[in-house]
Amino acid sequence: MAPDHDLAEETDDKTSDSLDARHAAKMAKKKAARDRIMAEKSGEKGLIIVHTGAGKGKSSSAxxxxxxxxxHGFPCAVVQFIKGAWDTGERRLLTGHFGELCQFHAMGEGFTWETQDRARDIAAAKAGWEKAKELISDAHLRMVVLDEINIALRYDYLDINEVVEFLRESKPPLTHVVLTGRNAKQELIDLADLVTEMTLVKHPFRSGIKAQPGVEF
Structure with missing residues (x-):
């Protein structure tokens, strides 16, 4: 019986070697194709990036x-349009440890159902947009995040046409601008270079779990 056992092991080894060889050849072809694609990508530009959708992770990704x-040591900035009243972890980290590189401007006063004052919400959104324009116009900044601006645009607290025109005409060529929030307007999506829609599959809030530090803020 021993010879048959040895033969089975030898066959298994050859099969494994064949699978390894085919895998290596497949990955080599894939790498060559990828290298050709990457060789064609030489340009750089400041991107307009939109994170939208009902799923969690829009601000977190930004x-x-x-x-x-x-x-990387790049100067950058954040303008928060809604969560200004929140004591968030990212705000603590950036202002407490990296204030020399990242400006953080909390311009919002909470979600619209908290203020219950449309005129106040509009005033806060417009103040945030003025600060955003100032920061975006500073070519020294590599990236500017406009957190939850899509909510202000959704409720027409800001003029979408004004925002789109400014980003198209006045943004420095190498400055990245990230705009987050649900229900991004189509005009903004059309303008953007990169759009990601977060899809909600499951969320603990629906099971009675409250927002928790380190996860939501």
Whole structure:
């Protein structure tokens, strides 16, 4: 019986070697194709990036990019249009440890159902937009995040045409601008270079779990 056992092991080894060889050849072809694609990508530009959708992660992703900028030593800035009254972890981190690289402007006064004052909400949104224009116009800044601006645009606290025109005509060529919030307007999506829609599959809030530090803020 031993020879048959040895033969089975030898066959298994050859099969494994064949699978490894095919995998290596497949990955080599994939790498060559990828290298050709990457060789054609040589341009740089300041991107307009939109994070929207009902799912969680829009602001979190934007702040992840801000952290990358900080890690590279790039000056950057954040304008918060809604969550200004919140004591968020990202705000603590950036203002407490990286204030020399990242400006943080909390211009909002809470969600619209908290203020219950349309005129006040509009005034706060317009003040935030004025600060945003000032920051975006500063070519020294590599990235500017406009957190939850899509909510202000959704409720027409800001003029979408004005925002789109400013981004198209006045944004410095190498400045990245990230705009977050649900229900991004089509005009903004059409203008953007990169649009990601976060899809809601499951959320603990629907099961009675409140917003928790480190996860939501």
């Amino acid at each position: 702040f992840g990019m801000i952290v990358r900028c900080v890690a």
